[in-house]
Amino acid sequence: MRPIVIAQDLSKTFPLHHRVLSVKERLMNVVRGRRGSDEQFDAISHVNFEVAEGESVALVGRNGSGKSTLLKMIAGIHHATGGKLLVRRDLRIATMIELGVGFHPDLSGRENVFLNAAIHGLSREQIDAIYPRVAAYSELEPFMDNPIKTYSSGMVMRLGFAVSINLDPDLFLLDEIFAVGDEAFQQKCLQSMREFKERGRTMFFVSHSAEAVRQMCERAIVLDHGRVRFDGDALSGIREYRRVLTMSPLAVDSARDAVRPTAADAEHSLHRRIVGYKWEEAGTRHLEFLREHGLRPTDHVLDVGCGPLRTGVKLLAYLEPNHYSGVDVDGSMIEAGVRIEAPLAGVDPGRGQYYIGNATDLGAVEGQFDVIWINGLIQDLPHEQTALVLASAIRRLTPGGRMFVAYFDAPDFFSLDPIERPGPCFSYFDRVPRHFDFATLAGYVAAAGGCAERLGEWGDPHGQAMMVVTPVQKVS
Amino acid sequence: MSPETTADPALFEDRAAAVVPLGLGLAGLLRYRELIRNLVLKDLKLKYRGSALGFLWSLANPLAMLVVYSVAFTYIIDIRRPRFVLFLFVGLLAWTFFASTISMATTTIAEAGGLLKSVRFPRTVMPMATVLFNLAQYLMTFAVLLPVMLFVYGVGPAAPMLAYPMVLLLLVLLTSGLALIVATANVYYRDVKHLVEVGLQVLFWATPVVYDLNDVPARLRPLILWSPMSPFVSALHDIFYRQAWPGPAIWTTAAVWSVVVFLGGLLVFLRFEDRLAEQL
Numbered sequence: 001m002r003p004i005v006i007a008q009d010l011s012k013t014f015p016l017h018h019r020v021l022s023v024k025e026r027l028m029n030v031v032r033g034r035r036g037s038d039e040q041f042d043a044i045s046h047v048n049f050e051v052a053e054g055e056s057v058a059l060v061g062r063n064g065s066g067k068s069t070l071l072k073m074i075a076g077i078h079h080a081t082g083g084k085l086l087v088r089r090d091l092r093i094a095t096m097i098e099l100g101v102g103f104h105p106d107l108s109g110r111e112n113v114f115l116n117a118a119i120h121g122l123s124r125e126q127i128d129a130i131y132p133r134v135a136a137y138s139e140l141e142p143f144m145d146n147p148i149k150t151y152s153s154g155m156v157m158r159l160g161f162a163v164s165i166n167l168d169p170d171l172f173l174l175d176e177i178f179a180v181g182d183e184a185f186q187q188k189c190l191q192s193m194r195e196f197k198e199r200g201r202t203m204f205f206v207s208h209s210a211e212a213v214r215q216m217c218e219r220a221i222v223l224d225h226g227r228v229r230f231d232g233d234a235l236s237g238i239r240e241y242r243r244v245l246t247m248s249p250l251a252v253d254s255a256r257d258a259v260r261p262t263a264a265d266a267e268h269s270l271h272r273r274i275v276g277y278k279w280e281e282a283g284t285r286h287l288e289f290l291r292e293h294g295l296r297p298t299d300h301v302l303d304v305g306c307g308p309l310r311t312g313v314k315l316l317a318y319l320e321p322n323h324y325s326g327v328d329v330d331g332s333m334i335e336a337g338v339r340i341e342a343p344l345a346g347v348d349p350g351r352g353q354y355y356i357g358n359a360t361d362l363g364a365v366e367g368q369f370d371v372i373w374i375n376g377l378i379q380d381l382p383h384e385q386t387a388l389v390l391a392s393a394i395r396r397l398t399p400g401g402r403m404f405v406a407y408f409d410a411p412d413f414f415s416l417d418p419i420e421r422p423g424p425c426f427s428y429f430d431r432v433p434r435h436f437d438f439a440t441l442a443g444y445v446a447a448a449g450g451c452a453e454r455l456g457e458w459g460d461p462h463g464q465a466m467m468v469v470t471p472v473q474k475v476s
Numbered sequence: 477m478s479p480e481t482t483a484d485p486a487l488f489e490d491r492a493a494a495v496v497p498l499g500l501g502l503a504g505l506l507r508y509r510e511l512i513r514n515l516v517l518k519d520l521k522l523k524y525r526g527s528a529l530g531f532l533w534s535l536a537n538p539l540a541m542l543v544v545y546s547v548a549f550t551y552i553i554d555i556r557r558p559r560f561v562l563f564l565f566v567g568l569l570a571w572t573f574f575a576s577t578i579s580m581a582t583t584t585i586a587e588a589g590g591l592l593k594s595v596r597f598p599r600t601v602m603p604m605a606t607v608l609f610n611l612a613q614y615l616m617t618f619a620v621l622l623p624v625m626l627f628v629y630g631v632g633p634a635a636p637m638l639a640y641p642m643v644l645l646l647l648v649l650l651t652s653g654l655a656l657i658v659a660t661a662n663v664y665y666r667d668v669k670h671l672v673e674v675g676l677q678v679l680f681w682a683t684p685v686v687y688d689l690n691d692v693p694a695r696l697r698p699l700i701l702w703s704p705m706s707p708f709v710s711a712l713h714d715i716f717y718r719q720a721w722p723g724p725a726i727w728t729t730a731a732v733w734s735v736v737v738f739l740g741g742l743l744v745f746l747r748f749e750d751r752l753a754e755q756l
Contacts, residue, residue, distance in 0.1 A: 006488070014754075072593070075594075075595075076750075077594070077596055077753050078753070079754070080491065080492030084490050084492050085491040085492050086490055087489055087491055088487055089488060095594060095595055095596070098593070098594045107521070107522070114514055115515070119595050121508060
């Protein structure tokens with residue numbers, strides 16, 4: 001395969017205090033004998049890679065790692081301060097760095113398509129030729145003569161993507177576009193990207209989402225502080241990326257130290273107060289419940305929102321080693337579980353894997369799971385995050401796997417009045433702890449390719465209801 | 477596969493070493509003519525979209541100014557120039573084209589930050605679209621009002637009017653060059669915007685729009701010719717007001733101004749073009 005993009009010892013530095021100076025400020029700097037900005041920031045340093053035609057490469061790394069800068073350099077928007085960046089001359093390049101940029105709100109959809117395609121360097125004839133395809137792809141034909149200020153943001157996005165994908169580029173540079181938009185549109189984008197790949201076109205894709213990278217790319221370049229930390233297959237790249245952040249595994253060895261906690265320490269500790277009362281009772285009941293529903297020690301279990309391992313310590317003791325994985329956004333909670341609760345319960349926390357990160361993207365978690373346990377999590381999340389957590393988790397179920405989701409049940413979506421729960425406490429429609437109606441949750445599950453069933457009373461000490469989710473079997 | 481053997485410079489562009497040469501800069505403008513066309517049409521459409529009188533509004537501004545200046549100079553300051561309105565009309569419209577282009581072009585790059593940061597295209601397109609938008613406005617107004625003026629004053633077609641396209645071409649070159657310079661400078665120094673506003677005020681009175689270059693005392697005349705617009709307005713006075721061919725002095729100053737400013741502006745712009753997005 002012929003190379004398309006070659007970076008040799010590529011570097012880029014930005015002045016650190018980067019803003020427009022007025023003439024007065026520049027004069028003052030001259031008078032005081034100092035340069036405007038001496039401090040520099042190495043956005044990209046000594047990067048080497050070679051990308052061949054037909055490769056789809058993910059650029060991943062935490063915020064500020066240089067991935068967007070690198071993308072903009074390939075696009076020819078930023079310019080290197082050192083090394084070489086060779087890009088084939090005969091390529092048609094499409095960039096999707098910001099969606100909807102270059103659209104004018106007062107122009108109609110049609111006029112904006114023409115303007116946007118022209119920005120990408122197309123001639124009149126070429127634009128005339130692609131226009132019908134753009135209109136059809138965007139599914140906005142009836143609205144093409146309305147000014148786009150009347151469009152929803154989702155419609156503008158659809159139009160933007162429709163233009164870019166129909167430019168039929170040889171090299172496609174995308175920056176984090178799947179962060180927004182409805183599920184159906186995301187699926188359509190992903191499908192188009194797959195077709196794009198199948199036609200042997202080249203793509204660079206900047207993303208925070210391990211899930212999107214997993215679906216779209218074979219190769220990943222992991223950047224950390226402007227340097228290439230890893231360059232290889234996407235799955236290994238995701239694993240490496242997880243180490244650099246977003247979802248970082250907790251090193252159990254460093255968390256497990258010599259302090260022997262006592263029952264009294266734990267009883268009055270902050271983490272137990274945050275998680276709630278009936279600590280022991282709840283944990284015991286959770287394991288009991290799972291066993292009643294067929295949990296076996298050989299199952300792989302993912303505990304989403306595991307906190308300080310209230311259920312986790314029971315599962316760690318019951319399951320075979322390395323069959324328990326816990327995810328929580330709050331690292332100090334997991335640490336409390338590993339340091340205090342596990343030793344107190346007499347189990348070795350080294351029997352499990354722990355990930356610190358947001359449960360809305362589980363792409364960095366290794367493996368598929370027979371049982372996914374979500375308890376004490378979604379009542380603290382807004383609806384859209386709940387939907388993301390469910391969608392993300394469903395993809396990690398084995399074909400015969402089941403996901404158990406505990407939630408405060410409400411009779412219907414607009415249950416606006418607070419509902420009293422044992423405790424006593426209340427659940428609310430519009431703030432946490434939040435209640436959900438089953439139909440809404442089942443809808444989120446169905447949209448993500450799962451099937452939800454509502455269980456009756458299951459003896460939860462906190463009075464939560466239970467939903468069981470199974471993945472819909474794909475008929476292929 | 478070693479990069480050294482595969483990276484044929486004929487096939488690859490080194491994005492690290494990018495200062496755009498003059499030739500490529502002009503070729504880029506040509507290649508992106510569809511974008512320029514779209515940008516100009518966009519501005520023309522948006523300017524009058526939704527207004528009942530539409531294009532008629534673009535006649536309102538020059539007509540209002542003509543009335544105000546005519547009244548002021550004929551009845552208050554008492555300039556006894558025959559056919560004063562025609563005289564004023566010819567120079568004022570050209571001046572308006574120049575001044576509104578320069579003041580719009582100043583912010584054309586600075587305000588397109590989002591676009592510049594996400595798509596690569598020749599940045600020259602933006603100020604050039606501004607020039608052409610204003611040119612289109614100027615020509616439409618001029619084409620409507622000139623015949624009216626000539627008819628009212630009983631001026632028939634005359635041979636020197638054939639010089640108009642040449643004057644116009646030079647005027648467009650001058651305006652483009654200056655537009656490129658102010659657009660670039662304003663990205664680096666936001667003071668430029670204010671400087672341009674003040675500068676245009678001064679230039680207006682340093683340019684023979686409301687007075688005749690021939691009436692300027694001889695020792696002051698070289699000073700007036702330092703205003704880049706002076707030879708152009710003067711040439712237009714010759715052509716339409718006096719129906720005479722502009723003299724060699726006028727042609728020379730006009731040509732020197734426009735070629736020097738245009739090439740200078742283009743070189744300055746291309747020199748900084750690739751860094752504009754990073755500055756915004």
